[in-house]
Amino acid sequence: MKLALFGSGMIVSDMLTMIGDVHNVQLEAILGTQHGLPTMQKLAAQYQIPKIYTELSECLADPNVDTVYIGLPNFLHYSYAKQALEAGKNVICEKPFTLNAGQARDLANLAQRKNLILVEAISNQYFNNYQQIQADLPKLGSLKIIDCNYSQYSSRYDAFKHGNIQTAFDPKKGGGALMDLNIYNIHFVVGLLGAPTQVHYFANIDHGIDTSGILLLEYPGLKVVCTGAKDCAAPVRSTIEGDQGDIEVIGPTNTLEKFTEHLRNQDTVTVDKRIHPHRMYQEFAAFTKMIDTHDMAEADRRMAHSLTVMDVVDAALADAQIKLG
Incomplete structure (x- = not known):
């Protein structure tokens, strides 16, 4: 390449x-x-x-x-x-x-x-840890609740509050919490479950942009909450809950450094299958292989996922009446 x-x-x-x-x-x-x-x-x-x-x-x-x-x-x-x-x-x-x-x-x-x-x-789709979560989902039994929170107080938010609107908070430039942080949560969920049946976005909107918001995705028998915030902060974590146990990711869904599995009547297991400390390594290794071998089938598979995510984004922005660009 x-x-x-x-x-x-x-x-x-x-x-x-x-x-x-x-x-x-x-x-x-x-x-x-x-x-x-x-x-x-x-x-x-x-x-x-x-x-x-x-x-x-x-x-x-x-x-x-x-x-x-x-x-x-x-x-x-x-x-x-x-x-x-x-x-x-x-x-x-x-x-x-x-x-x-x-x-x-x-x-x-x-x-x-x-x-x-x-x-x-989109880094998380290429992690060994993510692929292991995909493989381990059946252990959790019938999935009931997924909760992803990526809240990080933006270094640009104080300026925004005083009327200095920089790119990260400019709707004309595609800013906002959904597109910056919550997008990782959407990729995380859609990569596991595919397209949701319903999408609702409850956003805190200021100057036409979502400074934070809660995205609700519905699947048959399963409710998903994706929180993204640039105007406040909280412990960043994600949980997948089923009737036989849960998976917990400590930290953001764009690094996925490790996760724990709590299965009923079993000891807690911590999993970390990273092969490189940098979050972008595995995706670029995959891109290089894809390009060097001209693997259009793999590129098409990855693109199908990205298009599903963009459909969710469209539905969320429409639901919150946010217009970008």
Whole structure:
């Protein structure tokens, strides 16, 4: 995989700390704005990235680049991914995949027509710990309640309260608690259970954006609560409860460092099957294999999951009467 990085913010900087551990990844370029040029120069020097671009067309014309990683603000995902696909590049796009399901399906259809790999970078779907939870669900018997809470007081919330609306809280730029934090909970649940039968979103809304909210998902015989908050904080944890026991994840659903199983009349078991300390390692190892082998079947399977998540997002935003973009 010959990779160009789109963006030079926190997510790209974080990704760069582990990408050297992923087999068969060659960093070719980094793209950003003139304003971000000093940061890009620093990253390029630190991680031996040979080319820096401030013009998208020039980056996409680079014959040495076969894949782009989009680590830009949410509202730019669709347009940059579309242009990259049209230029014949495989695309790895950060979460949330797009601002709505229509945009996501447009990109998926374009990737199919171009015979290109298009995947959403959503870490929890690739963890060994997550796959073990999937395998262990039957141990819990009939599932009854799932409760996921990812509440984290935003460093930008105080400014927001005083009228300084930055990207993380800007509805025009795809901000808000659902798209930033609760999206991980949605992926966690949908990856286990598929599409829900009903979606309701009860949000605390200020200046047209959800600063926190409770998402209710209904499945036959099962109720799911997903809480995401940027205006308050609480212990971050998730529980899956069945009539034969429960699984508890301490910490956010985007790291899933370990989990415990409490089964009826059995000792508590703690499980940790991580193979790398960085949360992004396993997804990028999977992306590299997918791209190097041109595994369209696997890309399609992953995309089907992302599209289901975007359908849930659409229903949640509509229920709360929130308009993004």
